[in-house]
Amino acid sequence: MHRIYLRLIAIFVVIVTVVLTISGTYSQYKLSERLEMRDSQLRLSVLARLQISLPPALWNLDKSKVDSLLESEMIAPEVEEIRVYDADGSNLFSGKIRNAVGKIVNVNTNIPMEDSKVSASLAYTTPDTNNRNSENKAAIGHIEVKFSRAPINAVLSAELKHKILEILALDLILVVALSFSLRMVFVPLTQLRDSLNDLATHETEEVEELPENRRDEFGEVAGGFNRIQRKLKSTIENTRQAEDVARRASVSAEQALQNLRTAQNSLVQAERLASLGGLVAGVAHEINTPLGITLTGASTLQEATELIQTAMNTGNIKKSEMVRYLETAIESSRLILGNTHRAAELIQSFKQIAVDQTNEIKRPFNVKEYIEEVLMCLAPKLKKTKIQVSVNCATEIELNTYSGAFAQILTNLIMNALTHAYEVDDIGHIDINVQMLNSVLELSFCDDGKGIPAEYLGKIFDPFFTTKLGKGGSGLGLNIVYNLIAKQLDGSIIVESVLGKGTRFIIRIPCSRP
Ligand SMILES: Nc1ncnc2c1ncn2[C@@H]1O[C@H](COP(=O)(O)OP(=O)(O)OP(=O)(O)O)[C@@H](O)[C@H]1O
Ligand SMILES: [Mg+2]
Known part of the structure; x- marks a missing residue:
């Protein structure tokens, strides 16, 4: 958040600085153009005035007048030096220069001026003695004037400093104004961010609601945030309850599954015993036949034995009766023995199967x-x-x-x-x-x-x-x-x-x- 804040201020400062720099450069350029024009006009007017005022004084060789005329022209700070030469062109008649401390003094050297000088000829006009209506022009010397660019440069540099100060002052005002106005946006934004962070990292119950006392858009945002928070709380609460219900359901489902497994095991066991029961019934039925035959055989043998015993007691027993009895006894014993064997066999088979069914060996x-x-x-x-x-x-x-x-x-x-x-x-x-x-x-x-x-x-x-x-x-x-x-x-x-x-x-x- 802090970074956006600083970035916004920096962007505004850069924009303002760039715009002001461009406009300052343009006005600086225009100013220098104006100053240059004024300077060239000044040069022309200085030369023109000197060409008019100097010739009579020079004609009369009136040096003090020439000096005073030169001094008066040097009032303009742009004029740095003026020299007046006679018709010969090599003799300095008069000259004025501005020294290092700005005072106007006489030129007392014959060393020619640097190249940046401006020259103009001086001519004196006299009436033609032969013709009243015409005039004669006599060249009586020339002037050399050296102009200085220092005043223009001073004005330009003063203007530049002024502009720079102006930009700095405006930037400062902008920073202060933006800081105040952005705070109005960023303070509630920071609150909102902190609350969102809290919401993401803490339990919803621990997160406090945002104050809704502002009547601007941030007040509405805070209201919206609080509503979302409340909704989230209730959703989480509902989810928790649903989770509890699901957990309880899963526990009871697990219990039901356990019961089902137990029931299944019991059913499997029951099925096993039922098939054993079926076998018992079957085997019991099967044993019934040999046992019945055995019983019949045993009863027949018993009856025959009782009859033969009675006959023996009376002493009235015939050989044929004895033979029949013995046949009956042999047949009955065979039946009894055979069917008992059969029953024993059946019981043996069943016993083995039953033992196998009940013991897992x-x-x-x-x-x-x-x-x-x-x-x-x-x-x-x-x-x-x-x-x-x-x-x-x-x-x-x-x-x-x-x-x-x-x-x-x-x-x-x-x-x-x-x-x-x-x-x-x-x-x-x-x-x-x-x-x-x-x-x-x-x-x-x-x-x-x-x-x-x-x-x-x-x-x-x-x-x-x-x-x-x-x-x-x-x-x-x-x-x-x-x-x-x-x-x-x-x-x-x-x-x-x-x-x-x-x-x-x-x-x-x-x-x-x-
Ligand atoms: N030999 C077969 N011919 C036709 N269908 C069969 C045969 N054996 C099994 N099935 C089919 O498979 C099903 C499942 O057999 P399974 O033995 O598991 O159960 P069940 O015999 O119906 O009941 P249970 O054996 O528990 O008394 C049967 O209901 C039947 O439809
Ligand atoms: Mg079956």
């Missing part, structure tokens, strides 16, 4: 056998449909990984195929092909059902995406499959589907998990 297992165990557990469900499952897997393929996850993945894919790929009573085929390629197990799970529409293909692994909402679908099955493969088994899964032809999931998992 890594263990080596045979892939083909394990797939068949899972299918055995799902047999009750499969039996209700017309879907055939065929497994194509070499018997020696082994995996050393999380078997529970493997079982869960397979269960989900089979249940999805049964639920989504086919309508009730549809005839279908599910092909499970397994091969080992460079220590990576590739399992292709293929159904020939309805297929998945292209617009859903990118979403089926998202949590909660289901086309069976409200009909028992939660949309978590494939998301769990995806996470188990990616996170627990360190593998990958891709899906391809042709609408109306079927769906294929290709799973790749390393044969052994570190």
Whole structure:
């Protein structure tokens, strides 16, 4: 601010100085022109007067008169020296000069004057004695006058000094006047600048309002500034409140997300237990048959044994009765034994799957056998449909990984195929092909059902995406499959589907998990 202030003053001073210098130079030039003209007129008039007044006194050789005439001409300060020579031209008749202190004294030297002199001849006119009407002119001498330029130079230099003083005085007045008038502008401007700086660097509450008591434009500017400041304060206040609201919203959103994650985890857990529950139900149903047969066999054996016992007690037993009893006993024992084995087998498979489902442990297992165990557990469900499952897997393929996850993945894919790929009573085929390629197990799970529409293909692994909402679908099955493969088994899964032809999931998992 200070710099603009000084710059403005400097600009005005320079402009005024330049303008005054130009006009002063012009008037100086005009003055010198006038002085030069006056000087040349003076020269002419001095010479003319001397040519008229001197000849009679010179004719009469009246030196004192000549002297006094010369002195009177030397009153003009421009005349520095006058010499009068006689007709001979070499004898100085009279001469006057202004000495160093300005006094007029006689010239007492014959040394010729410098070149800057002006000369004029002197002639005396006498009446012609022969002719009354004409006159004779006789040359009686000449004058030499030296003029000085000192008075002109003095006037010019005095004028120059005067002009310089005038410019300096005007500059001074201008500086004082500008300082006063610019202060009127710059004081409120400085206040405004300070307030703007405060506004930029301090909290808005700490910035004081500008005084609005002036009735000029600055008063209006101060009013405008104060209004902007108040508006800014309220905007900042609103922003702060909005920030608070947003912060609170973000906290509660985070809380909601946390709750959602917890809910998701619970759902995943529930889904796991639900599929386990499904398996339990299936296995219980499956065990029911061998147990029923075992029960029937045991009752038949008991009845036959009681009959043979009664016969033995009465001592009335025939050989044929004994043979029939033994046949019944052998058949019943075979049935009981076979079906108990079957039940034990079922329980063993289920136990293994159930243990794997509940414990996340890594263990080596045979892939083909394990797939068949899972299918055995799902047999009750499969039996209700017309879907055939065929497994194509070499018997020696082994995996050393999380078997529970493997079982869960397979269960989900089979249940999805049964639920989504086919309508009730549809005839279908599910092909499970397994091969080992460079220590990576590739399992292709293929159904020939309805297929998945292209617009859903990118979403089926998202949590909660289901086309069976409200009909028992939660949309978590494939998301769990995806996470188990990616996170627990360190593998990958891709899906391809042709609408109306079927769906294929290709799973790749390393044969052994570190
Ligand atoms: N084999 C398939 N054939 C056709 N569509 C399928 C198949 N498998 C999955 N889908 C589609 O993918 C969707 C998502 O499957 P996902 O297993 O994640 O959920 P869901 O089976 O609907 O419900 P949940 O498994 O939680 O009970 C299904 O709703 C279905 O539309
Ligand atoms: Mg599912």
